[in-house]
Amino acid sequence: MFLKSSFVLSVIAAASYTCQAQSQLVASQIMASVINMNGIEANFMFAPLANNGGAQVWIEVKSGLTKKFAVSPTGGFEYHIHVKPVGPNNDCVATGGHLDPGNVGAAKCTAAKPDTCQEGDLSGKHGELKATESGSIPPQSYNDKYIRFSGETTTIAGRSVVIHNNGTRVACGNIYPFDQSSSPSTSAKGDSSAPDGQVTSLHSGTSSGGQVVATMAMGVAGAVFGALMAF
Template identity: 90%
Template sequence: MFLKSSFVLSVIAAASYTCQAQSQLVASQIMASAINMDGIEANFMFAPLANNGGAQVWIEVKSGLSKKFAISPTGGFEYHIHVNPVGPNNDCMATGGHLDPTNVGAAKCLAAKPDKCQEGDLSGKHGELKATESGAIPPQSYNDKYIKFSGETTTIAGRSVVIHNNGTRVACGNIYPFKQSSSPSTSTNSASSAPGGEVQSQHSGASGGQVVVTMAMAVAGTVFGALMAL
C-alpha cells in the first residue's frame, strides 16, 4: 500500500475530531466483504450504528465494473446482500436469494420508500454502482437504517454481497467480522487473531485490514472514527 504511511499520519491528525463525529458507530462489530474474482475487485464495510440504528456502509470498487462491461444501458450494476455465503470455487449461485427477513419478495424497491424494500436490496435502496468508461466508480458511503447485525433471520453476518450485471451474478464475496488485528494501519496493536474467521475461509484472500486501509483512503475522514474505536 503505497499510501499507507500518509494514511496513518492522517489518522493521527484526524483523531481529535473524528472521535466525536463517529461516536455513534459500534466499531467493534464492523462487518466487511472483499470481493475479488474474475477481475472484479470491490470492498464493502458495514459499521453498526448505535441503538440498532442500522449501518453506515462504505463501498469502494477498485476494478472490473467498467461501462463497457455493463449490459445495462445505464452502466449500472445492482448489488445485494444475499442470504447464504459464497459456494466453493466462487460459486455466486450458492448465495441463494436476497436477504429478506420481512418477506417483501420481488416487489420493486423504491429508494423513496426503503422501509418497503428487502433488507439486502442495497442498490434498490441506495442506487446502482454506476460505472464509467474507465471503470472508475467513485467510492461512496451511506447510512442504511434497515441493516441488522443480530437476529437469526435478520443479521448480515455470515451472508454475502453479490454484484449483478443486468441480473446476472458477476461477482460475490462473503461478509465476515472485521478484525482489527489484521489491519496494517493499527500496527500498534498486537496481531492476536486471524482476520475473518471461518466465514472468510471461502473468501478470495484479501484481509479485513486491507479492506479498511483502502476504504479509508477512498473515503477519507469517514473511517477514522471506526479505526480509533476498534
C-alpha cells in the same frame, strides 16, 4: 489475502461527508466483504450505528465495472446482500436469494420508500453502482437503517455481497468480521431469502472474499478502528 491499505484512506475520504453520523458509530461488530473475481475488485465495509440504528456503509470499486461490460440500459450494476456465503470455486449461485426477513419481495422496492425494500437490496435503496470507462468507482458512503448485525434471520454476518450485471451474478464475496482470519462457515444464517430472477454466475476468479485477515484503524467519534489492509 489482505485488503489494501489504500482502502482505509478511501474509507476515511468517504466518511468525510457523513461526519454527522460518525458520533453514532459502534466500534465493535464491523463487517467487511472483499470481492476479487472476474476482473472485479471491490471492497465493502458495514459499521453498526448505535441503538440498533442500522449501519454506515462504505464502498470502493477498484476495477471491473466498465461501461463496455455493463448490460443494463441504465449503465449500472445491482448489488445485494444474499442469504448464504459464496460456494466452492467462487460459486455466486450458491449464495441463494436476497436477504429478506420481512418477505417484502423485490418488486415492491422503491428508493423513495426504503421500507418497501428487502434488507439486502442495497442498490434498490441506494442506487446502482454506475459503470465508468475505467471500471473503478469513486468511494461512496451512506447510512442504511435497515441493516442488522444480530438475529438469526436478520443479521448480515456470515452472508455475502453479490454484484449483478442486469441480473447475472458476476462477482461475489463473503461478509465477515473485520478481524476474522479464516473463511466464515458455509452454513446460512437462516433462510430469509427472496426470488432472484436470473441466477447465471461466472465462476472464474482467484480468491474468495471470505478468506481475509484485516485490521482497521480509523478515527470515528474518537474511537480507533485500526488500519492495515493490503492484498
